[in-house]
Amino acid sequence: MTLPPLVDPAAALSRDEVGRYSRHLIIPDVGMAGQKRLKNAKVLVIGAGGLGSPTLMYLAAAGVGTIGIVDFDVVDESNLQRQVIHGQSDIGIPKAQSAKNSMLEINPYITVVTHEVALSNENAVELFSQYDLILDGADNFATRYLVNDAAILAGKPYVWGSIYRFEGQVSVFWESAPDGLGINYRDLYPQAPPPGMVPSCAEGGVLGILCATIGSIMGTEAIKLICGIGESLLGRLMVYDALEMTFRTVRIRKDPAGAKVTELIDYDDFCGVVSDEAQAAAADSTLTPSEVKARLDDGAPVALIDVRDPVEWDIVHLPGATLIPKGEFESGEGLGKIPQDRPVVLYCRTGIRSAEVLAMVKSAGFADATHIQGGITAWAQQVDPSMPIY
Numbered sequence: 412m413t414l415p416p417l418v419d420p421a422a423a424l425s426r427d428e429v430g431r432y433s434r435h436l437i438i439p440d441v442g443m444a445g446q447k448r449l450k451n452a453k454v455l456v457i458g459a460g461g462l463g464s465p466t467l468m469y470l471a472a473a474g475v476g477t478i479g480i481v482d483f484d485v486v487d488e489s490n491l492q493r494q495v496i497h498g499q500s501d502i503g504i505p506k507a508q509s510a511k512n513s514m515l516e517i518n519p520y521i522t523v524v525t526h527e528v529a530l531s532n533e534n535a536v537e538l539f540s541q542y543d544l545i546l547d548g549a550d551n552f553a554t555r556y557l558v559n560d561a562a563i564l565a566g567k568p569y570v571w572g573s574i575y576r577f578e579g580q581v582s583v584f585w586e587s588a589p590d591g592l593g594i595n596y597r598d599l600y601p602q603a604p605p606p607g608m609v610p611s612c613a614e615g616g617v618l619g620i621l622c623a624t625i626g627s628i629m630g631t632e633a634i635k636l637i638c639g640i641g642e643s644l645l646g647r648l649m650v651y652d653a654l655e656m657t658f659r660t661v662r663i664r665k666d667p668a669g670a671k672v673t674e675l676i677d678y679d680d681f682c683g684v685v686s687d688e689a690q691a692a693a694a695d696s697t698l699t700p701s702e703v704k705a706r707l708d709d710g711a712p713v714a715l716i717d718v719r720d721p722v723e724w725d726i727v728h729l730p731g732a733t734l735i736p737k738g739e740f741e742s743g744e745g746l747g748k749i750p751q752d753r754p755v756v757l758y759c760r761t762g763i764r765s766a767e768v769l770a771m772v773k774s775a776g777f778a779d780a781t782h783i784q785g786g787i788t789a790w791a792q793q794v795d796p797s798m799p800i801y
């Protein structure tokens with residue numbers, strides 16, 4: 412369906428702007444009103460990488476008045492095969508800054524705001540609330556679910572794209588859209604794929620020019636939403652196959668079983684992302700649920716620590732465990748609560764958060780610390796099938 416324009420028109424275009432945007436102004440569907448809407452629009456793009464590059468360049472050229480860029484990374488030589496907003500002389504400089512320089516070179520009449528930070532639970536909703544529309548050009552599942560949930564909480568629409576080798580996907584999500592369907596990314600992908608199942612572009616490669624195709628569709632959807640023209644991809648998934656040269660669109664239906672998003676969660680845990688530090692800490696300090704059960708049955712002294720959140724503890728927890736949520740280790744107060752006189756065994760839901768806490772606990776000097784592989788979920792599967800799995 413055609414959605415109402417997302418943005419009100421700006422008061423006026425200058426004489427120079429009229430000249431610059433003349434090929435837009437003479438399209439009846441855009442016209443003066445549409446171009447003024449673009450001028451008044453505030454769009455935030457996550458990632459100045461493969462997808463962000465063409466999107467940012469064309470949104471700048473189109474005269475989107477305020478464009479924010481979130482990226483924490485610096486330009487690397489291996490980026491230049493596809494991240495065409497950056498050039499050889501940008502290697503080593505922050506991507507957000509490099510992108511801003513290129514965009515202002517394309518169009519000095521716009522405002523570019525750089526956010527050289529990682530999008531996180533701490534900043535996402537606040538950042539999104541400053542913009543009309545979000546574009547997700549990130550390359551990892553944890554960020555995708557964070558963008559989705561933060562957009563829901565901020566009440567904002569967003570355009571999402573993803574690429575791999577010769578194939579790309581694009582859609583628009585907007586939980587509180589005036590169409591009443593309320594489609595979000597979780598309706599399409601309720602669960603993140605198991606870690607390692609879907610390789611990243613860094614692992615599997617990507618045809619550089621694919622970014623231009625998918626990024627420019629994302630930019631097109633952004634312009635349509637801002638101006639309120641055409642059929643949005645809201646509620647539809649577009650799949651592009653460059654080798655077969657086919658575009659297919661499939662309808663996305665609201666998942667009636669989908670949980671309502673009311674707060675941000677631990678996205679690394681949700682997506683099974685383990686940091687390098689946590690992997691190193693867990694390498695020789697991981698016990699299976701059966702091994703821990705055997706120790707407890709033998710009466711061995713063990714400080715069994717549950718690092719999940721209190722709401723999860725209320726659902727189910729292991730007998731004899733003590734709750735010290737991961738957040739308390741991050742704020743520094745958790746370490747002081749660990750008994751010093753016994754080996755420490757940590758657990759969480761799936762073994763991701765406990766591996767992160769294990770790294771902190773070990774570097775604080777607790778040499779005899781381990782965690783349970785697969786967490787309380789594996790415990791329920793392998794040791795006690797009567798326990799609920801959530």
Ligand SMILES: Nc1ncnc2c1ncn2[C@@H]1O[C@H](COP(=O)(O)OP(=O)(O)OP(=O)(O)O)[C@@H](O)[C@H]1O
Pocket residue numbers: 457458459460461462481482483484489490494506528529530531548549550551554612613
């Ligand atoms: N949470 C996040 N916050 C800010 N920027 C992010 C976040 N997640 C991803 N990005 C950025 O999104 C961009 C994605 O670009 P792209 O997919 O081309 O990957 P890349 O990291 O540049 O390349 P490669 O992984 O192949 O080295 C990157 O510039 C990355 O820094």
